[in-house]
């Protein structure tokens with residue numbers, strides 16, 4: 001049977017990237033998505049904004065919602081110090097299989113804990129399962145209608161960075177973080193990965 005897009009993306013990484021070199025993995029995925037087959041990674045343009053927020057927050061613990069193929073997982077992990085932890089949640093087992101291999105090819109397994117399951121089920125269990133009661137940084141890039149309910153599950157002090165707040169968009173989430181006194185929110189205008197369509201990231205600092 002025909003391969004899947006994530007399988008073709010992984011093949012491009014294994015063919016064009018150097019094992020253990022995370023930047024070459026990021027570059028191989030961006031080239032594959034720009035010139036061969038589009039895929040819903042945060043991409044190179046928004047990826048630079050992600051990098052700058054990660055570097056500014058300098059988190060000891062990061063939670064990513066929606067691993068997909070592990071592109072943003074690798075981007076974030078590469079910027080973390082060796083003792084930092086990135087927990088990434090993915091409920092599609094086929095995507096998780098690919099993401100684990102992309103993360104391994106980039107040599108980032110030590111810092112990354114990919115947990116299979118849905119954010120709605122796993123977030124409440126974070127404390128008892130991983131001993132992490134709050135994360136320094138949360139990257140939201142999963143189904144857009146889950147951003148708001150999951151943000152409400154996590155109101156325990158952290159910086160939220162959400163992808164796609166314009167396209168596909170997450171209007172209820174955006175309205176909430178921009179109007180709630182609990183957050184100071186900031187929009188980073190950019191483009192939908194590998195296109196000229198407007199999109200952006202929303203950074204929301206939880207004020208307690």
Ligand SMILES: Cc1ccc(Cc2cc(O)c(O)c(C(=O)NC/C=C/[C@H]3O[C@@H](n4cnc5c(N)ncnc54)[C@H](O)[C@@H]3O)c2)cc1
Pocket residue numbers: 040041042065066067068069089090091092095117118119120141142143144146163164167168193
């Ligand atoms: C109209 C339109 C369509 C598509 C686009 C283009 C476009 C551009 C983008 O950057 C996008 O992020 C998206 C997008 O839809 N992303 C959804 C991403 C899901 C991944 O996360 C996984 N997942 C989804 N819910 C959960 C959950 N609760 N717990 C755990 N994992 C979850 C899934 O298993 C996938 O691995 C789309 C633009 C405009």
Ligand SMILES: [Mg+2]
Pocket residue numbers: 040041042141163164
């Ligand atoms: Mg996205």
